[in-house]
Amino acid sequence: MVARLLDLITSGRNRFWRLLSVATVMLVLAACGAREVVVQGNFPKPLMDPLPLTLGVIYTDEFAQHEIFDEAAGRAESDWLVKTGDAQVEFWNTLFSGMFEDVVLIRDHDTLRAHEGTIDAIIIPAVADLQYTIPLHTNIKIYEIWMKYRFKMAAFEDIHGGDNGELTINPEQYFADWTLTAYGKTPTAFLQSDEEAVNLAAVVALRDAGANFATSFARIPDIAAWMSEGLQPPPSEAAESQEATDG
Amino acid sequence: MGRTWQRWLTAGLVVAASILQGCVNATVDEMTFLEPTEGIGDASVVIIGRRHAPDYETEFDFIECIGDHIRRGDNSISVLHELEFINMMYPWFEPRTAPLRTDDIDKLLAQQRVADRFEELKLEYMIWIDGSTVETNSSGSMTCGVGPGGAGCFGFGTWGNASNYEATIWDFTDEIEVGRISANTSGQSYMPAVVVPIPIIAPVQGTACDSLGDQLLKYLSAKM
Numbered sequence: 001m002v003a004r005l006l007d008l009i010t011s012g013r014n015r016f017w018r019l020l021s022v023a024t025v026m027l028v029l030a031a032c033g034a035r036e037v038v039v040q041g042n043f044p045k046p047l048m049d050p051l052p053l054t055l056g057v058i059y060t061d062e063f064a065q066h067e068i069f070d071e072a073a074g075r076a077e078s079d080w081l082v083k084t085g086d087a088q089v090e091f092w093n094t095l096f097s098g099m100f101e102d103v104v105l106i107r108d109h110d111t112l113r114a115h116e117g118t119i120d121a122i123i124i125p126a127v128a129d130l131q132y133t134i135p136l137h138t139n140i141k142i143y144e145i146w147m148k149y150r151f152k153m154a155a156f157e158d159i160h161g162g163d164n165g166e167l168t169i170n171p172e173q174y175f176a177d178w179t180l181t182a183y184g185k186t187p188t189a190f191l192q193s194d195e196e197a198v199n200l201a202a203v204v205a206l207r208d209a210g211a212n213f214a215t216s217f218a219r220i221p222d223i224a225a226w227m228s229e230g231l232q233p234p235p236s237e238a239a240e241s242q243e244a245t246d247g
Numbered sequence: 248m249g250r251t252w253q254r255w256l257t258a259g260l261v262v263a264a265s266i267l268q269g270c271v272n273a274t275v276d277e278m279t280f281l282e283p284t285e286g287i288g289d290a291s292v293v294i295i296g297r298r299h300a301p302d303y304e305t306e307f308d309f310i311e312c313i314g315d316h317i318r319r320g321d322n323s324i325s326v327l328h329e330l331e332f333i334n335m336m337y338p339w340f341e342p343r344t345a346p347l348r349t350d351d352i353d354k355l356l357a358q359q360r361v362a363d364r365f366e367e368l369k370l371e372y373m374i375w376i377d378g379s380t381v382e383t384n385s386s387g388s389m390t391c392g393v394g395p396g397g398a399g400c401f402g403f404g405t406w407g408n409a410s411n412y413e414a415t416i417w418d419f420t421d422e423i424e425v426g427r428i429s430a431n432t433s434g435q436s437y438m439p440a441v442v443v444p445i446p447i448i449a450p451v452q453g454t455a456c457d458s459l460g461d462q463l464l465k466y467l468s469a470k471m
Contacts, residue, residue: 044334044335047337187304215344
């Protein structure tokens, strides 16, 4: 069939048939290709009294370029590529800047050193898991996205710079380490493509993650303890074991 | 002669399709008190859909339809746009955080910026709409074809829709619930096709919107 269509394109007698053939070939090829969603949305700044903290934020490459690739399970399905990285960075930048008095984006060791003495703590967000469903998978007329985040917080002094400018931290030196889940759904709608619906569900999930983070941040036990102790992180396990060895 | 007849038939079918509507049954229940007999003045109202249930969510366009219905009925009533309001109040009206009871209003107002924003908006009434429209049944079949001489369909399809919505009115100043209005509608749509399909659509959601909109307008407007 494809050969016949290609033949029509090259030897078509008039413009109409040529265009129709091209459109048909494109339609056939589109059905075979991967479905790609680059998540995009407008994210509002949170309406809340900012916490009196200067927060450093490190977005790892894995986080800033986060994407999920789901291979088709059968011939009737398509591969799916959902890229959330840009939207994640845009969303969390907006949220953090509304939640905290000051936010500093830490890109490398130089940026870190430039803010020595001004940063209260450093947060490192990560997407631990992301799952999605479309009506084809579930037979329910709803598109869903579920995300699990892992947040880690460390004191400024515990972040170190490598020779190549990369930032490193001993995993035992985080004073807070917690997970947070988010969920977004959107129903099927007339003239709405699968890609648009997945994008919408992802935006709802991001907003939900922000709502969850904003309302639970100060209640995370380690964070609550840190804030009540005048922003002094508890001694890390590594430091404690070092002290024990010295003693 | 044949062509003229065909033109008249097509025109007739188009007119019939635009006029014919399926039948809709509607039931409206209302229980309201403390009506603002003088109207709401320069205060504003917001209508928001409930979206925390796992298996359905109140449609954004349904909320917009009710807002438009109220604005058309009394243009002195300031109805805030739902999405703009939710964005303005982020993250306090997301499915996870939206207040479920009037007791939760105090917790919201404890946030100084939230309280200031409410004052700025002069918000007097918050109306929560909970419900959705679903397809209840469908049957029939239709075949369409395209050939060198033209295109056409043949067959018959029918489907039913049901809408169940409940509006809960909160008086935001007194922090109390002042009314509940529910609208349940159902109807059957038909689509016979002899060459041209003729949709006979039952405006189930539209009737629910008009029913709820009328009752809310009656409650809020000093003109009614």
